[in-house]
Amino acid sequence: MDMIVNGRPILANPPKSTLIVPYNTSSTTYRGFMNFTRDYAAELELHVSEKVATKRLLNLRALYLAGNITKTSYEETLTSLIESRPHPRIIVIGDVHGCVSELRSLLRRCDYHPGDLLLFLGDLVSKGPSSKSVIKLARTLKSLSVRGNHDFEVVRWSQAIKNNAEPPLYQTEHYTIARTLSEADIKYMSSLPWYITCPGLNSLFVHAGFVSGVKLKKQNPRLMMNMRSILPDGTVTSKFFENWPWARLWDGTETVYFGHDADRGLQSYDNAVGLDTGAVYGGRLTACVLPERRMVSVSARKAYFMYRRKRYT
Ligand SMILES: [Mn+2]
Numbered sequence: 001m002d003m004i005v006n007g008r009p010i011l012a013n014p015p016k017s018t019l020i021v022p023y024n025t026s027s028t029t030y031r032g033f034m035n036f037t038r039d040y041a042a043e044l045e046l047h048v049s050e051k052v053a054t055k056r057l058l059n060l061r062a063l064y065l066a067g068n069i070t071k072t073s074y075e076e077t078l079t080s081l082i083e084s085r086p087h088p089r090i091i092v093i094g095d096v097h098g099c100v101s102e103l104r105s106l107l108r109r110c111d112y113h114p115g116d117l118l119l120f121l122g123d124l125v126s127k128g129p130s131s132k133s134v135i136k137l138a139r140t141l142k143s144l145s146v147r148g149n150h151d152f153e154v155v156r157w158s159q160a161i162k163n164n165a166e167p168p169l170y171q172t173e174h175y176t177i178a179r180t181l182s183e184a185d186i187k188y189m190s191s192l193p194w195y196i197t198c199p200g201l202n203s204l205f206v207h208a209g210f211v212s213g214v215k216l217k218k219q220n221p222r223l224m225m226n227m228r229s230i231l232p233d234g235t236v237t238s239k240f241f242e243n244w245p246w247a248r249l250w251d252g253t254e255t256v257y258f259g260h261d262a263d264r265g266l267q268s269y270d271n272a273v274g275l276d277t278g279a280v281y282g283g284r285l286t287a288c289v290l291p292e293r294r295m296v297s298v299s300a301r302k303a304y305f306m307y308r309r310k311r312y313t
């Protein structure tokens with residue numbers, strides 16, 4: 001049975017490690033979006049034009065609920081309002097790391113509307129100013145995300161806390177974040193898959209990367225969350241070897257969208273697009289808008305985290 005997420009169907013029972021998003025352009029598939037229009041309006045500081053458009057939708061809904069217009073006329077008007085909207089899109093977003101103001105600015109700059117699907121490339125949390133608000137925003141807008149290495153650590157700690165584990169000797173950031181998250185936040189984070197596929201756009205989404213020549217189902221979760229380089233001898237590593245980005249070797253037929261690699265910043269190969277542009281280090285937060293593959297980014301308000309990583313050649 002199909003389940004509707006943000007107006008688009010996804011598999012009702014996705015395999016634990018993955019998620020498939022069909023890209024479907026027919027308007028009937030995103031009719032359900034009214035259900036979260038209210039939350040959307042409350043969560044984003046909207047531009048005036050968006051406020052007006054949202055208000056029209058809410059007024060229409062109110063008229064219908066009050067019994068002032070028939071269901072048929074409500075649905076007809078709703079459909080025509082939706083169809084006069086820009087085409088629904090998938091907005092793919094690089095590592096947010098708790099930078100919620102930058103995320104809000106980015107969504108406005110992308111002209112985000114209900115019906116668009118947000119797809120995060122993982123590492124929503126940690127290092128930045130407000131991990132909890134990022135998770136709440138992602139949940140409210142019914143976003144999808146893959147699992148990043150930092151998300152993974154937070155989920156591990158939240159499970160440990162649930163099982164009454166001793167707190168760590170030195171209170172790590174992941175532990176602190178896990179303690180501040182609500183039940184709903186943790187449920188959302190626990191649901192994040194290793195990777196997401198979208199056959200309709202011939203695309204894959206993953207936090208760190210894939211190893212060429214290995215079937216999707218056989219890819220190693222730890223590497224999917226951590227890899228950065230593949231050396232000439234085939235060694236897959238999370239280290240930053242300047243001349244050996246894994247994406248350069250990617251020979252799959254699908255285009256891979258990934259994050260995790262702020263050192264290299266924006267990477268744009270034919271079949272691999274890296275979107276971690278280091279917002280939390282004072283760089284930019286970047287989105288790629290599909291299907292047109294348009295890049296949109298905003299600069300960070302400040303450097304929230306000091307940046308120090310070894311370079312290898
Ligand atoms: Mn990462």
